[in-house]
Amino acid sequence: MVMIKGRTKKSLILMGFILLFILSFFISIGNGAVKISPLGIVKAVLFQKDSVHYQVVWNVRLPRTIVAALVGVCLSLSGAILQGIMRNPLASPNIIGVSSGGGLMALIILILFPKYYYMVPLGAFTGALMATLFIYGLSWKAGVHPTRLILAGVAVSSLLNAGINGLMTFFPDRVAGVIGFMVGGLSATTWIQVGTILPYALAGMTLVQLLPQKLNILMLGDEVATGLGLNVEKTRFAFIILSSLLAGSAVSVVGLLGFVGLIVPHMTRLFIGSDYKYLFPAAIFLGGAIVMLCDTLSRILFAPMEIPVGIIMSALGAPFFLYLLRKKEAIR
């Protein structure tokens, strides 16, 4: 791999990611029990509204693909933000309690009050946000130190996970119903889920385009950032809430797919560098593309059986990430 320098090269890589995103979109919609060519997809949606293809594309594949893309966007943005504000490569949405908080709340509903299963998205979302605020509050001591925040996050998460495991131990007969949520899956996705996640994804995408410079400054260290006139605590709090909202909205729709938020920002950084002006748009397109591709695989790999996308993500993502890591290190 060539050393990345200069704006032209970064722009080219970004263009590559955009192409990959578009390509993944058509691959995801075109593949499954019925194969449809990209041209067929466009034709079906625009002109043949009474065909079977239209039914398949519009009612089944399109909402699912869109949700996959948006989930990827939300989680990778969330992770990119957190790795920046904590200046820690291990930071991910899981660290600020999104998975454990959202997971516990969802499980309480699914296991204890299964009648209200439709409340799961809202519950997971509030659970995620509450866990984040709790962790933030615990780590506050005349300001929030990133390391303290991470440690508080690990502690609170393991506490909440104890709750999750407790629930599963006491109600073994109901565990089967929650596995899908625990691993993260996109089956039976409809336009309703699109509606749930779209506002957050759009808001997140717009906001991060406005704020890359603040994160670049924050990356230089708290004291340097203060010296440059950035209100460190306020900025960090705003970013933490933003990433909790982004990841929480994703978790509420697909379940615990936290891995994307850890790995995709790293991959993006390895390709395009750490300047957030490029990192943010790149994370958006790469995150969306990766989840769409993995979801496609989860549908066709063992068809007609479908495996949760979370499993594919980890099984393929982790080795590829390790490969990238080794290769980059060989150059330095």
Place this chain on the structure above:
Amino acid sequence: MGLEALDIHVKYGQKEVLKSIEFKISDGEITTIIGPNGSGKSTMIKVLSRCLNPCKGSVYLDGENLKNIATKKIAEKIAILPQIRNLSSDIIVEELVSHGRYPHLGFKQRLRTEDKEIVEWAMEKTGLIDFKNREVATLSGGERQRAWMAMTLAQRPKILILDEPTTFLDISYQLEVLELIKELNKSLGLTVIMVLHDLNQAARYSDNIYVLDNGSICEWGTPNEILRSDLIKRVFKIQSHIYEDDINQCLYFIPEKRV
């Protein structure tokens, strides 16, 4: 005018780290804070640069309480170079230096022609123009320190606060950085506040020296007033001899033994 601190108290838990600090610097002077480890030098620098809120007392910039000025407005006048800082491995010199323009940029965060000229000037001033496209992480210790200083220069501050700018540098880079500080002070009228460990360097490069001991200022004055063997014995617990350096026209001391 300038920077003034009145009755500063700082506590870490039960421990009083700074006790009733009074501190005043005038425009255009180089002021150095010296003192043994744990005497509160870094804490004091943090208070002066608003990275730490004192539990009592305030810092005033041109007569106005720092707390009442927006942090961005302060950044237009005071630049700081702390010890703890973070660098992404791929950031290049020009990028780092242009971060110095942050407090001056508008909502869109675009560098205007004027900003770009100032960034060029800052790299020129610190002798980094040939390195502008190099990754900061690949530079030598002294060059890296100059790159950070160029960033603070790009802020076009009136006051520059540096926490141990020579630590981890070999003697040649130490001189280089201190000469640069002196030169900036002369040519731009930059007011400098810094922490130094080397008493001889403090004596040679400062207009004023503040001596911190155990959280209080025990003495302050010109280098000639401060570099006395009784004071060094009291504060640093060293027996020493003071000589005059005719070439650099300053005092210097040679330690004999611990007491």
